[in-house]
Amino acid sequence: MPDELVNLTIDGVPVAVPKGTLVIEAAKQAGVLVPHYCYHPGLPVAGVCRMCLVEIEKQPKLAIACATQAAEGMVVQTQSPAAKSARTGVLEFLLINHPLDCPICDQAGECELQDFTFQEGRAGTRYSPDYPKRFNPVEDFGPDVLYVPNRCILCTRCVRFMEDVAQEPVLNVSERGDRAFIGVHPEARLDHPWAGNVVDLCPVGSLLSKDFLHKARAWELDKAASVCTGCSQGCNVTLDTRDDIVVRVRPRSNLEVNRYFICDHGRMNYRWMNRGDRIEAPLVKRGGELHATDWQDAFERVTTVLRGAGGRVVALVSPRASTEALFFARELFRAGGRGLEWTGAFQVVMGEEAPLPGVPDLALRAERAPNGRGAELLGYGREYAAALAAAESAAVVLVLDEPDIPVRTAGTLIYVGTVLPERARDAEVVLPIANVAEEDGTFVNRDGRVQRYAQAKPAPGMARPGWWVFSELSAALGQGDPVASAAEAFARVAQTLEPFRGLSYEQLGFTGKPAAAAPVPA
Ligand code: SF4
């Protein structure tokens, strides 16, 4: 049964929202952002900061928009003189003790106290410059969290996250009044596997990530929508880059997958994206040594190998590769009717599972790879040991960015990857590809949700996306036209395979869509 709707107006804009919706959320539908600090859609309502005061017709006093439900016929004014003056007063109180150390604060540029003060705060303080502001030393709360009490506005988001979402109540509000601060349990640390979310939740620079400390100013960062590669959950993230180096991973909200959160494992899983020891040019074997060459020469060498091959071909692929790259890698061998017997397999590193108890179906998954499900839908198997054994007698072994390479066999090894493991030096041809931060692509998470990620920085040297490499090779073998973009590559996947039928980049947007459950024919 559809939700019962109530009609109201907010700043003169009529909106209809499901019964029970909070005024602060209804206002978003009217295009109005009500200033707020303690309210967060992923946390229980506290109503402690009073920053969201609005005027509601026929109500004798101002109301907090975060704890008032929209009702039929309600008329809300967020910009009335009374509402604005009340919020200006709240800001003035908050700034009595807040230090004006924005020039050295990591949050500057993305601080809600800065933003709302700029928007509707007083032009100056009424306090004497001699007023001694509250001072408490910085505290080390946990593996990646520092607490700067002077900047804390006591919104309690961090306390509520640990209590209700992580369900490990190690934080509290200690003391009262102007002496209040966030206390940590004397025998505990803020070391829950999802604890880093308190840094994102803190609206000011009071909780800071040690990892990101002083790495960049907010306005120096470029942002790209991406998908975490830390496990099969497929949390939506933003990659922040400074001068083409990934410096921070933050959650991007997706109510179907990770709501507003990411785990600390995923948050820290980015340094490899900046590795300097990358393969930057195609390499071909001459006189027993690998030599740099151009793409055309490398493609010619691969096509010569494949045209001459008969019998078994084994592809050992990484479950971190994009769906598009995995698709064209398989097409290279499966299509064309050259009578090759094809086996494709992948292996997944396993770890401990760590759920976020307050959010159903959200956990750091034991399977530490983002696209194992995608590889399966494309016909790759999990029998890696068997595939390794089969590789010993195969005519051609293709390795796609997988460090576990079999010892060279009679057959020819073609290595396509981001970095060069020692055994890949045995390859006949080495082709350099972009990593996840350097290309557009999709992953399929454990629940079968197809999700896009976007390029955040350029690939080094001559490295190109995996889908480009394999589609060019397929075209060179006379198997159709190459594709010119990741979107086109995905369109080919959707045309060919039932689980992806009807999907497109446009349709997926940046929050994804479920793949059909139908299995791929062998
Ligand atoms: S540390 Fe940040 S999130 Fe926690 S109460 Fe203070 S301002 Fe709020």
Ligand code: SF4
């Ligand atoms: S749960 Fe998995 S996908 Fe989500 S942030 Fe953690 S490692 Fe990344």
Ligand code: FES
């Ligand atoms: S946001 Fe409403 S009281 Fe804090």
